[in-house]
Amino acid sequence: MNARPRVVVIGAGAAGTAACYAAHAAGAEVVLFDGGPGATSLSTGAVDATPWEQRAAAAATLGLALVAEPLPAEVEAFVTALGCWQLVPAGGPPAWLATESGRLRSARGHDRALLSLAGLPHGARVVLPRVERAEWDADALARALAADPAARALGVALGAADADLLRLHGEERIPAADLAARHDDPERLAFLGARLERVVADERRRDRRVDALLLGPWLGSREARARELGERLGLCVGEVLGTLGGAPGLRLEAARARLLGPRVDLVPARVRSVARVDGELVVRPAASSRAGAGAPTRADAVVLATGGLAGGGIRYVAAEQDAPRGAPARARVPFALSLEAPVRLGVHGEDLDITSSTLGPSLDEVGWPTSAAPSLLESVGLRAGPHRELAPGIFGAGDALADRPRTLLGAVATGLEAGRAAAERRD
Amino acid sequence: MRRLCYTQTVKEPRAALARAPRTLAATSGESPRDVDVAIIGGGVNGTGVARDAAMRGLRVALFERNDLAFGASGNSSGMIHGGVRYLTYDPEVTEKSCRDSGHIQAIAPHLLFRIPFLMPVPRRRHARILAVLMDAFFAAYDRYQPLKRGKPHTRLTPEELRQLEPGIEGDIVAAMTFDEWGIDGGRLCAANALDAAERGAKVHVGVTVEQIERDADGAVTAVRYRDRHDGRGGRLTTHVVVNATGAWAPITASLGALAPVHARVRPGKGIHVVLDRRVSNYAVMAESIDRRAIFVEPWQNVSIIGTTDDDYYGDLDQVSATTEEVRYLVEGIARVLPSIRSARIIGTYAGVRPTLHAWGKLEDQLSREHEIIDHTAHGAPGLYSMIGGKLASYRLFAEEMTDILARRFSLSSRCTTHRSPLPGGEAEVSPFALAERIGVDAVAARRLVYRHGARAERIAERIARRPREALAVCTCEPVTEAEVRHVVRHEFARTVGDVARRTRLGLGPCGGVRCAARCGAIVAEERELAPGAGAHQALEFLRRQARTRVVGLGPEQAQQEALGIATVRAQLGIAHDEAGE
Numbered sequence A: 001m002n003a004r005p006r007v008v009v010i011g012a013g014a015a016g017t018a019a020c021y022a023a024h025a026a027g028a029e030v031v032l033f034d035g036g037p038g039a040t041s042l043s044t045g046a047v048d049a050t051p052w053e054q055r056a057a058a059a060a061t062l063g064l065a066l067v068a069e070p071l072p073a074e075v076e077a078f079v080t081a082l083g084c085w086q087l088v089p090a091g092g093p094p095a096w097l098a099t100e101s102g103r104l105r106s107a108r109g110h111d112r113a114l115l116s117l118a119g120l121p122h123g124a125r126v127v128l129p130r131v132e133r134a135e136w137d138a139d140a141l142a143r144a145l146a147a148d149p150a151a152r153a154l155g156v157a158l159g160a161a162d163a164d165l166l167r168l169h170g171e172e173r174i175p176a177a178d179l180a181a182r183h184d185d186p187e188r189l190a191f192l193g194a195r196l197e198r199v200v201a202d203e204r205r206r207d208r209r210v211d212a213l214l215l216g217p218w219l220g221s222r223e224a225r226a227r228e229l230g231e232r233l234g235l236c237v238g239e240v241l242g243t244l245g246g247a248p249g250l251r252l253e254a255a256r257a258r259l260l261g262p263r264v265d266l267v268p269a270r271v272r273s274v275a276r277v278d279g280e281l282v283v284r285p286a287a288s289s290r291a292g293a294g295a296p297t298r299a300d301a302v303v304l305a306t307g308g309l310a311g312g313g314i315r316y317v318a319a320e321q322d323a324p325r326g327a328p329a330r331a332r333v334p335f336a337l338s339l340e341a342p343v344r345l346g347v348h349g350e351d352l353d354i355t356s357s358t359l360g361p362s363l364d365e366v367g368w369p370t371s372a373a374p375s376l377l378e379s380v381g382l383r384a385g386p387h388r389e390l391a392p393g394i395f396g397a398g399d400a401l402a403d404r405p406r407t408l409l410g411a412v413a414t415g416l417e418a419g420r421a422a423a424e425r426r427d
Numbered sequence B: 001m002r003r004l005c006y007t008q009t010v011k012e013p014r015a016a017l018a019r020a021p022r023t024l025a026a027t028s029g030e031s032p033r034d035v036d037v038a039i040i041g042g043g044v045n046g047t048g049v050a051r052d053a054a055m056r057g058l059r060v061a062l063f064e065r066n067d068l069a070f071g072a073s074g075n076s077s078g079m080i081h082g083g084v085r086y087l088t089y090d091p092e093v094t095e096k097s098c099r100d101s102g103h104i105q106a107i108a109p110h111l112l113f114r115i116p117f118l119m120p121v122p123r124r125r126h127a128r129i130l131a132v133l134m135d136a137f138f139a140a141y142d143r144y145q146p147l148k149r150g151k152p153h154t155r156l157t158p159e160e161l162r163q164l165e166p167g168i169e170g171d172i173v174a175a176m177t178f179d180e181w182g183i184d185g186g187r188l189c190a191a192n193a194l195d196a197a198e199r200g201a202k203v204h205v206g207v208t209v210e211q212i213e214r215d216a217d218g219a220v221t222a223v224r225y226r227d228r229h230d231g232r233g234g235r236l237t238t239h240v241v242v243n244a245t246g247a248w249a250p251i252t253a254s255l256g257a258l259a260p261v262h263a264r265v266r267p268g269k270g271i272h273v274v275l276d277r278r279v280s281n282y283a284v285m286a287e288s289i290d291r292r293a294i295f296v297e298p299w300q301n302v303s304i305i306g307t308t309d310d311d312y313y314g315d316l317d318q319v320s321a322t323t324e325e326v327r328y329l330v331e332g333i334a335r336v337l338p339s340i341r342s343a344r345i346i347g348t349y350a351g352v353r354p355t356l357h358a359w360g361k362l363e364d365q366l367s368r369e370h371e372i373i374d375h376t377a378h379g380a381p382g383l384y385s386m387i388g389g390k391l392a393s394y395r396l397f398a399e400e401m402t403d404i405l406a407r408r409f410s411l412s413s414r415c416t417t418h419r420s421p422l423p424g425g426e427a428e429v430s431p432f433a434l435a436e437r438i439g440v441d442a443v444a445a446r447r448l449v450y451r452h453g454a455r456a457e458r459i460a461e462r463i464a465r466r467p468r469e470a471l472a473v474c475t476c477e478p479v480t481e482a483e484v485r486h487v488v489r490h491e492f493a494r495t496v497g498d499v500a501r502r503t504r505l506g507l508g509p510c511g512g513v514r515c516a517a518r519c520g521a522i523v524a525e526e527r528e529l530a531p532g533a534g535a536h537q538a539l540e541f542l543r544r545q546a547r548t549r550v551v552g553l554g555p556e557q558a559q560q561e562a563l564g565i566a567t568v569r570a571q572l573g574i575a576h577d578e579a580g581e
């Protein structure tokens, strides 16, 4: 065994990133296998510890004010190191984010480019510039947000204003993330700033108050450009919470690269299996990966941060669906981990069992979540013991774990715990 | 007349054109009534009668409990076929069917699309003889094909078959091709309802009839109705009630204090499985494990697999496919097209056929023909039930029903529904020219013209006034903002689900995750509802659609489903809505 323990982290989402960070901090040599974008890269810019609606419902039931829950100090420290998220202080009001769907929702924190309405003074007016893009009907959105009870409680007014923010032909139709990437260019950002200045000036000339500008998820793909814009304009500028696969995920990936670059050995490959061979853990990448990346890696401990169904770490396969042609379907557990490992999947506190049906479990009733219960598709995962240990030397983190609410800070917290435990493990 | 809570009458009705001079001899002596005919049910048959009756000058009100095409009409296999199944024992039916298929094509050319079928003959005992017989059989069908502009059949060798459809496997001795037409049943109902309204009929969507009132002699006097969205009710007096409620017919009869057996149907549930794209070049027939003929057909932007036929006695407002039914179909098709197993299922839909009732026969052998019941025989003069029927024969069935009404009201005007174009069928519109004019891509324009025919021009006019309405709300299908606003304003849509039935918004691969909320906001705005109501409708739509998908869940779709749930949680909240509104 090396002097420094060797920890292999599989999965480069929020959980895997946190696990690398903690394992490195605890003195381990860290190898990270990145299998491509997962839930973290697709998430939309809100950062929660407990799902926001659960907290909102609990506060409403108890008749209490909604406040930001305390977080472990190490989670806060990690978020600071990562740099792309902004948390609100514990005990204070939550962040309030405007969603593209026209609702205001609370959050524990958010991507730095997003505008939190909680920070605005009572009586503030938020202006949405009109832009010819499908996801952005500024008038309708302003109306919907203004009608949300939270807007009234916060004392924030919203309105739309004419603007001319697109520059090149076809920008009405390019994906939002591409538009965001164009604003990485300082010259283009200056153009946007100048155009927004005009919007503000026009509004003020008409004696309309402007305290903040709310835009689509277009403000940079490498870094949040909202603050620069805000400083130039002397007011708050930020994005709405967009839909899946937008700029916040790209900014997070960039932040992750900055954080982990100096700390870990990154292998851009999917892992095929983790097995214990002669007392040692052996991690085998998938054969199709980049040349040279196919060699097995030995490890003292492994962290499975492979995500849930949304992130691709768990797959749903009913028995007959992957049966070879002509061969009878083999009875099996209908969910599978994306790699082979001596661990077990479970849900609702129990191991998953072989279903007595070649068609898989009866999904008819459990597909869509209700207020009482999450969907089966959000709950299936690995069953872990103390310190997130799944099997000797193998730890789990994030969405890969069963029965945990799918949140970014939850993924971070479990990732830090698993990473540290992995680094400190001695046989 | 009392004001209805939600009524859409169309401006500039063409009623004046259509209204023939009429004598009320048959009804003289009766007290004046709000309308001549109240039609219950907004499927093809109800909307078809509403159109015909309005064209002949009757004052018509139509009530639809859920949405136009909510029942069998919007959940069928979507074929206007020529009645090939009747060929051997009742060729007259085949001829009639083909002729009427031709009529539907003439009045709504934009709505029909050709579906060429391949029928492989697998090797088994007497397979070659079977092939010869089938060849002769389809040769007989060819005689009627010209009536519906169908192409003659061909007989293919196994090699030719594989050239046309490389995915087909198995030991096949020959194959036949034959020609049918596809249609969007939702559009067909909308077009008929729209035309009826433009000729003066009142169309009430989301309004259920709760009672059919009768006088001391048993005769129909009025209907009592309730708006299911806002709960407001009312009463409308009428001379005649037409029960065109398909599988609901016995229940509807009971609303008039008739025994349900007087309007009996055999409810045959059928499901379809929707795949994410067109997986084959042709429609392909196959046999299920119990030797029923099933098929996979390219249909609009997707492929559908159909269908089953099982007695159904559950809630007709909540019919949905089960896992078993989905696998039954997929396994059946997989015998000739094995790749179907790994195709991505993005949804299912289910409907209940209102088959004529008879004991002792297997479902498939029951005739699908129709019958009009005059409930005078049951002591309820003025009440008629339309039982059975098909999409393909709706026009004829409606004509027969309206002929009865015409006699009752002594109208001299004749049926012209086979000649007068449905809205959109008046003229041809080039999707390419339209695309250029309104600034959408040609595919989007093509779909728009498919759905609205010449009426696409009206949507283009909207866009000319407000260019941002050319932007896509739903990118899968695709559907523009202008079209969404148009169907809410002019085609009686009241919810996100209603918009989906008319435009296919949210029915593509993304399952509405990207467009339902936006659509809800537009519906709320058009209908002057609170924005929260739009979000609520969107969630309701997403929930309902998720239920139709989960029964066909495969590996890829399961991940989509999980991503969809996460997105909706982040954007709208799921628990929140149930608790909060």
Ligand SMILES: Cc1cc2nc3c(=O)[nH]c(=O)nc-3n(C[C@H](O)[C@H](O)[C@H](O)COP(=O)(O)OP(=O)(O)OC[C@H]3O[C@@H](n4cnc5c(N)ncnc54)[C@H](O)[C@@H]3O)c2cc1C
Residues within 6 Å of the ligand: A010, A011, A012, A013, A014, A015, A016, A033, A034, A035, A036, A037, A038, A039, A040, A041, A042, A043, A044, A045, A046, A047, A048, A049, A243, A244, A245, A269, A270, A271, A272, A305, A306, A307, A308, A310, A311, A312, A313, A338, A339, A397, A398, A399, A400, A405, A406, A407, A408, A409, A411, B563, B566, B567, B570
């Ligand atoms: C649309 C959306 C909206 C969301 N909204 C919110 C929100 O508002 N608030 C909130 O707090 N949370 C939200 N979440 C949830 C949050 O994003 C997840 O809980 C969190 O990202 C999970 O992180 P993870 O690292 O556990 O998993 P993931 O981010 O899924 O990472 C798993 C990684 O493992 C990789 N992997 C899997 N198998 C292998 C293999 N065999 N070999 C190598 N690599 C592999 C995958 O490629 C992936 O990169 C949202 C998620 C989504 C999708």
Ligand SMILES: Cc1cc2nc3c(=O)[nH]c(=O)nc-3n(C[C@H](O)[C@H](O)[C@H](O)COP(=O)(O)OP(=O)(O)OC[C@H]3O[C@@H](n4cnc5c(N)ncnc54)[C@H](O)[C@@H]3O)c2cc1C
Residues within 6 Å of the ligand: B040, B041, B042, B043, B044, B045, B046, B063, B064, B065, B066, B067, B068, B069, B070, B071, B072, B073, B074, B075, B076, B077, B078, B079, B080, B081, B207, B208, B209, B210, B244, B245, B246, B247, B248, B252, B268, B269, B270, B271, B307, B308, B350, B351, B352, B353, B354, B388, B389, B390, B391, B392, B393
């Ligand atoms: C699986 C399947 C496949 C089919 N395939 C084909 C095909 O390919 N080609 C073809 O020609 N035919 C096909 N058919 C048959 C065809 O779809 C039906 O025969 C036809 O649509 C029946 O129309 P309808 O108007 O009578 O009934 P429906 O379309 O069922 O309409 C009845 C309506 O009445 C409404 N209603 C009920 N109660 C009330 C009330 N109290 N007040 C107000 N409204 C009420 C319901 O909401 C419903 O919308 C198929 C049917 C099924 C189920």
